[in-house]
Amino acid sequence: MAEVIQIPRRTLHDEVALRxxxxxxxxxxxxxxxxxxxxxCALLCISRTPLREAIKLMAAEGLVDLxxxxxxxxxxxxxxxxxxxxxxxxGLEGMSGELAAQRITxxxxxxxxxxxxxxxxxxxxxxxxxxxRFNARIHVAIxxxxxxxxxxxxxxxxxxxxxxxxxxxxxxxxxxxxxMKQHEQMLEALDARDSVAARTVLVEHVLRKRDVVLELMxxxxxxxxxxxxxxxx
Amino acid sequence: MAEVIQIPRRTLHDEVALRxxxxxxxxxxxxxxxxxxxxxCALLCISRTPLREAIKLMAAEGLVDLxxxxxxxxxxxxxxxxxxxxxxxxGLEGMSGELAAQRITxxxxxxxxxxxxxxxxxxxxxxxxxxxRFNARIHVAIxxxxxxxxxxxxxxxxxxxxxxxxxxxxxxxxxxxxxMKQHEQMLEALDARDSVAARTVLVEHVLRKRDVVLELMxxxxxxxxxxxxxxxx
DNA sequence: AATTTGTATTTTGAATTCAAATATGCAACG
DNA sequence: CGTTGCATATTTGAATTCAAAATACAAATT
Numbered sequence: 001m002a003e004v005i006q007i008p009r010r011t012l013h014d015e016v017a018l019r020x021x022x023x024x025x026x027x028x029x030x031x032x033x034x035x036x037x038x039x040x041c042a043l044l045c046i047s048r049t050p051l052r053e054a055i056k057l058m059a060a061e062g063l064v065d066l067x068x069x070x071x072x073x074x075x076x077x078x079x080x081x082x083x084x085x086x087x088x089x090x091g092l093e094g095m096s097g098e099l100a101a102q103r104i105t106x107x108x109x110x111x112x113x114x115x116x117x118x119x120x121x122x123x124x125x126x127x128x129x130x131x132x133r134f135n136a137r138i139h140v141a142i143x144x145x146x147x148x149x150x151x152x153x154x155x156x157x158x159x160x161x162x163x164x165x166x167x168x169x170x171x172x173x174x175x176x177x178x179x180m181k182q183h184e185q186m187l188e189a190l191d192a193r194d195s196v197a198a199r200t201v202l203v204e205h206v207l208r209k210r211d212v213v214l215e216l217m218x219x220x221x222x223x224x225x226x227x228x229x230x231x232x233x
Numbered sequence: 234m235a236e237v238i239q240i241p242r243r244t245l246h247d248e249v250a251l252r253x254x255x256x257x258x259x260x261x262x263x264x265x266x267x268x269x270x271x272x273x274c275a276l277l278c279i280s281r282t283p284l285r286e287a288i289k290l291m292a293a294e295g296l297v298d299l300x301x302x303x304x305x306x307x308x309x310x311x312x313x314x315x316x317x318x319x320x321x322x323x324g325l326e327g328m329s330g331e332l333a334a335q336r337i338t339x340x341x342x343x344x345x346x347x348x349x350x351x352x353x354x355x356x357x358x359x360x361x362x363x364x365x366r367f368n369a370r371i372h373v374a375i376x377x378x379x380x381x382x383x384x385x386x387x388x389x390x391x392x393x394x395x396x397x398x399x400x401x402x403x404x405x406x407x408x409x410x411x412x413m414k415q416h417e418q419m420l421e422a423l424d425a426r427d428s429v430a431a432r433t434v435l436v437e438h439v440l441r442k443r444d445v446v447l448e449l450m451x452x453x454x455x456x457x458x459x460x461x462x463x464x465x466x
Numbered sequence: 467a468a469t470t471t472g473t474a475t476t477t478t479g480a481a482t483t484c485a486a487a488t489a490t491g492c493a494a495c496g
Numbered sequence: 497c498g499t500t501g502c503a504t505a506t507t508t509g510a511a512t513t514c515a516a517a518a519t520a521c522a523a524a525t526t
Contacts, residue, residue, distance in 0.1 A: 060293030
């Protein structure tokens with residue numbers, strides 16, 4: 001009887017951080033907005049302490065800026081912030097693809113292929129939200145196949161900075177088709193264990209997404225609280 | 234008269250975080266050690282609130298783990314943690330070198346060259362701590378020349394995870410000579426605006442450092458609180 | 467002797483309070 | 497009308513308190 005069954009414990013500050021992150025992605029806390037402690041405590045029915053602690057977590061993640069004696073504000077990304085972020089993300093995801101091509105197991109590859117088919121089904125049905133769900137799972141699987149948890153974590157955190165913007169992008173049919181094509185190339189590169197090709201297609205994939213986000217920032221009200229369809233790659 | 238002269242303000246939790254980070258690097262808080270709030274508050278003569286907030290910052294930076302109802306412990310890196318971290322660092326610093334080669338200005342290059350000569354002088358005098366000081370400044374300058382602040386920040390944060398270990402590595406003369414050689418190659422690549430060469434030499438540089446750190450972990454008491462000479466690349 | 471149970475003490479998480487800093491509103495003045 | 501000064505209200509940062517959870521230790525039981 002040596003089996004240990006852990007009871008999951010979650011501190012309140014952690015729960016609060018999760019909530020606030022969601023609210024940032026959904027736009028319920030707008031970029032540039034002041035995080036008023038009294039209001040947020042009233043909204044979430046908690047005392048200030050776990051809220052402040054949650055805010056510190058998010059400050060370290062780059063999601064909010066702490067202004068001494070003025071509290072915290074939600075980060076508002078400039079165009080150059082976005083360019084910088086995608087540049088780093090391209091590097092990280094390229095690295096991820098490269099390592100995945102070297103380290104992927106047959107069963108991991110099969111899982112990605114199956115997810116790819118499921119995503120293809122959504123594409124065929126023009127089911128964008130289903131497509132995005134499988135798309136996200138494929139990217140997680142590729143990151144996982146790279147077998148570097150720190151790389152995955154780093155990618156996730158930097159991605160979180162731009163997630164609200166990515167969340168707002170739509171796909172028109174030609175762009176969508178191109179994204180599908182790139183996904184196919186990813187799969188081929190992984191299958192062939194061709195790390196150079198995997199890196200290349202993943203970098204291109206991220207940079208294309210950067211361009212979509214930048215376009216949205218230039219033409220649309222990208223910082224508005226009205227969310228479009230969920231978006232990813 | 235539109236110039237704004239800010240008066241620097243620093244919150245106590247931020248100061249505390251700085252102190253704790255130092256204590257981690259110096260080994261005054263050992264890897265795996267429990268961060269006892271009462272003791273640390275007594276040591277730093279502060280109340281628990283800013284200490285807890287500082288700990289949350291550091292948890293998000295990956296320097297400590299938060300254990301619900303058990304407080305925080307300083308991260309103790311396994312060998313695979315170190316391998317993963319250096320793998321990511323190599324990717325980031327390679328990216329940094331690549332971008333720096335593309336974006337560096339003549340005056341930035343001249344500054345790096347001057348720092349290189351100063352570092353060479355320390356090498357000639359066998360002044361290891363002086364060498365490390367200039368070494369660090371060169372790396373900061375290369376990161377800066379890449380002109381992606383997020384990349385620099387990401388590198389800095391991941392480097393902070395392994396800084397305590399790097400701090401403990403010594404240089405024997407042949408290794409030191411090899412490091413100098415690599416630095417010269419970095420300078421040449423940057424001068425030639427050869428981004429592939431810059432990436433290559435910086436990646437090698439980081440991976441060599443990884444090997445030194447791993448060797449120290451395998452043979453020495455890398456987690457002891459007795460610090461050797463300050464070490465970097 | 468080893469294990470379990472009960473109790474006291476310590477530590478942690480969160481709520482509350484206190485004090486300083488900031489923001490806002492309004493009247494007086496040039 | 498714009499600026500300045502002052503009072504008041506609000507917010508933030510930090511200290512203190514409260515309550516729950518964890519740990520330590522002694523006594524009881526097997």
